Amino acid sequence: MLKRQLTFLENIHNITDESMEKKTLNELKKKLEAEKTLLEKDLLKFADKDKKIPYDYDTRFPELDVAARPSAPDENATEIDNYGNLLAVEHALELRLKEVGEALEKIKKNDGGYGKCENCQEEIKIERLKANPAAKICVKCANQNRK
Numbered sequence: 020m021l022k023r024q025l026t027f028l029e030n031i032h033n034i035t036d037e038s039m040e041k042k043t044l045n046e047l048k049k050k051l052e053a054e055k056t057l058l059e060k061d062l063l064k065f066a067d068k069d070k071k072i073p074y075d076y077d078t079r080f081p082e083l084d085v086a087a088r089p090s091a092p093d094e095n096a097t098e099i100d101n102y103g104n105l106l107a108v109e110h111a112l113e114l115r116l117k118e119v120g121e122a123l124e125k126i127k128k129n130d131g132g133y134g135k136c137e138n139c140q141e142e143i144k145i146e147r148l149k150a151n152p153a154a155k156i157c158v159k160c161a162n163q164n165r166k
């Protein structure tokens with residue numbers, strides 16, 4: 020009986036040793052969830068969620084009514100310019116939302132995938148995850164990619 024209990028305790032010890040501290044993981048999860056909410060809020064200001072594709076949003080095209088305002092073509096040109104800017108912003112927000120969402124999914128899966136470098140499978144340093152909880156690759160691989 021005692022021996023079995025000891026083995027049990029040893030196993031628990033091994034588990035906590037290998038995986039990230041639960042408290043840290045919870046903090047990162049909270050950070051990710053907060054960022055996700057903010058990103059979604061920002062996106063919905065000018066884009067509609069595409070229900071078929073996860074993390075995909077479609078920027079609403081400003082209503083151009085040339086016929087109603089034939090005397091103001093410049094105004095329409097400005098609207099089109101704005102639309103181009105919005106598309107770029109939407110794209111950046113969408114990419115970030117995808118990263119954040121995927122990181123959250125990994126945490127939910129709880130199979131040890133979160134916090135591991137997708138490139139070399141090494142653990143991503145906790146400082147890096149604290150700075151960017153959605154980081155997918157370690158510093159070493161990120162630097163290599165930049166070259």
Ligand SMILES: [Zn+2]
Pocket residue numbers: 136137138139140141156157158159160161
């Ligand atoms: Zn790596």
